[in-house]
Amino acid sequence: MVEPIYLDYNGTTPLDPEVIAAMRPFLESDFGNPSSSHWYGIKPKQAVEGARRQVAGLLNCRSEELFFTSGGTESNNHAIKGIARSMKSQGRHIVTSAFEHPAVLEVCRYLAAEGFETTCVSVDDQGMVDPGEVERALRPDTILVTVMHANNEVGTVQPIAEIAAIARRHGIPVHTDAAQSLGKIPVDVQALGVDLLSVAGHKLYAPKGIGALYVRRGLQPEKFCHGAGQERGWRAGTENVPFIVALGKACEIAGRDLPAGMAHLQAMRDRLHRGIADGLTGVRLNGHSERRLPNTLSLAFHNLEANRILEEIGLDVAASAGAACHADTVSISHVLEAMHLPVDWAKGTLRFSVGRMTTAEQIDRAVSVVTTAVRRLHEA
Numbered sequence: 001m002v003e004p005i006y007l008d009y010n011g012t013t014p015l016d017p018e019v020i021a022a023m024r025p026f027l028e029s030d031f032g033n034p035s036s037s038h039w040y041g042i043k044p045k046q047a048v049e050g051a052r053r054q055v056a057g058l059l060n061c062r063s064e065e066l067f068f069t070s071g072g073t074e075s076n077n078h079a080i081k082g083i084a085r086s087m088k089s090q091g092r093h094i095v096t097s098a099f100e101h102p103a104v105l106e107v108c109r110y111l112a113a114e115g116f117e118t119t120c121v122s123v124d125d126q127g128m129v130d131p132g133e134v135e136r137a138l139r140p141d142t143i144l145v146t147v148m149h150a151n152n153e154v155g156t157v158q159p160i161a162e163i164a165a166i167a168r169r170h171g172i173p174v175h176t177d178a179a180q181s182l183g184k185i186p187v188d189v190q191a192l193g194v195d196l197l198s199v200a201g202h203k204l205y206a207p208k209g210i211g212a213l214y215v216r217r218g219l220q221p222e223k224f225c226h227g228a229g230q231e232r233g234w235r236a237g238t239e240n241v242p243f244i245v246a247l248g249k250a251c252e253i254a255g256r257d258l259p260a261g262m263a264h265l266q267a268m269r270d271r272l273h274r275g276i277a278d279g280l281t282g283v284r285l286n287g288h289s290e291r292r293l294p295n296t297l298s299l300a301f302h303n304l305e306a307n308r309i310l311e312e313i314g315l316d317v318a319a320s321a322g323a324a325c326h327a328d329t330v331s332i333s334h335v336l337e338a339m340h341l342p343v344d345w346a347k348g349t350l351r352f353s354v355g356r357m358t359t360a361e362q363i364d365r366a367v368s369v370v371t372t373a374v375r376r377l378h379e380a
């Protein structure tokens with residue numbers, strides 16, 4: 001059986017062969033505990049610190065400002081709960097957007113039980129947060145602003161530097177979830193001006209279950225994983241050395257190949273867009289036409305149901321739906337809802353996301369599969 005063409009790189013990425021090669025020794029011979037003071041601990045310890053430097057190199061921060069986590073969700077939890085709890089004597093108000101991943105929105109919702117209040121600023125119909133609205137949402141008791149760098153569903157890239165500059169003027173720390181942007185566009189914590197930034201390894205060709213959190217020097221989020229004091233006390237627990245090494249290598253590759261990588265992603269994404277838009281009527285792009293991840297293409301197919309399209313193409317193309325239809329109800333993703341996309345468009349939304357391994361030949365086959373399926377569904 002021929003495998004479907006993988007166009008869901010925002011869901012997760014395959015491992016880069018260079019990443020596999022880098023982590024292999026730490027799955028085989030170099031198994032020691034980096035905290036061990038004997039010979040077996042030396043290489044793993046050096047490898048963890050080497051990986052930290054590689055991640056720091058990509059983010060343009062100091063190694064000491066990073067700790068490793070199990071991924072994007074955990075990093076967001078550490079950042080938001082950690083800052084909220086450490087600053088609660090100064091206030092209990094958080095500003096975020098209606099557009100965030102559940103790994104931010106659910107954390108804010110959870111914190112309500114601890115007396116925190118969250119203001120969700122809106123996004124426009126292209127998924128952009130207005131920095132002015134963030135400023136208007138700030139209150140004397142605001143202790144954190146958290147807005148994602150790039151959206152996972154439609155790819156819109158937020159004006160984080162402007163938002164961070166506003167928050168800084170008010171003395172409020174800023175967190176950004178960079179799970180989707182890292183490796184696809186430049187992510188420089190100094191240029192962005194953020195104080196905390198979340199990384200998810202499996203979106204940039206490292207394994208699932210590894211991530212990192214950047215915490216600007218001087219900030220002290222409350223820790224909530226207590227134990228033997230690894231990661232300088234920020235996150236106790238014996239380090240996942242092979243996966244940490246993998247994340248380091250993935251970051252090194254992302255930095256090394258970024259300009260060429262971005263051009264490739266954009267060429268593949270635009271070829272797919274052109275092919276589908278030229279072959280069909282009733283197709284609309286979701287998200288910002290320019291300020292968007294170079295790999296992400298969210299398309300609305302008018303008056304169709306996303307799950308029906310996925311059923312038609314599923315053996316040939318792997319993509320993801322922006323809405324789910326159950327019996328006679330349609331549940332539209334909170335992202336499309338926040339953009340006020342009309343239901344007759346939102347319910348037929350598919351997200352295609354291309355990656356490093358995507359080829360022009362795959363894109364041309366995907367265009368043919370998708371256009372044929374959509375025409376068939378319209379005729380049915």
Ligand SMILES: Cc1ncc(COP(=O)(O)O)c(C=O)c1O
Nearest residue numbers: 071072073101103152179180200
């Ligand atoms: C924007 C964003 N944040 C956070 C996450 C969660 O990351 P992880 O799967 O590593 O927990 C994802 C994953 O889909 C994401 O897209």
